[in-house]
Amino acid sequence: MHPEQIxxxxxxxxxxxxxxxxxxxxxxxTVSQVISGRATSTRIAKRIAQIVGQPVEVLWPPxxxxxxxxxxxxxxxx
Numbered sequence: 170m171h172p173e174q175i176x177x178x179x180x181x182x183x184x185x186x187x188x189x190x191x192x193x194x195x196x197x198x199t200v201s202q203v204i205s206g207r208a209t210s211t212r213i214a215k216r217i218a219q220i221v222g223q224p225v226e227v228l229w230p231p232x233x234x235x236x237x238x239x240x241x242x243x244x245x246x247x
Contacts (some may be wrong), residue, residue: 170228172205178221189216 179185186204190197193213202208204217206229218225 170223175204175217175221175228178223179217182220182222184220189213189220192216 186200203213
């Protein structure tokens, strides 16, 4: 879910990032970073999901893991 959609859903339920930060005893910037996906906090994410009424996985879908494989023939450069 896009961060602006998460913030809008929170506001529609009467909760702002600042109010949530006060409730959880964290900085409002921490809540904003979790909403945007730049930081992770299970506690904050679960509370936001509870407020919005969506599972955490819907708000922040798991990112696919990038698997890097070395090409064995690439090691023999001329």
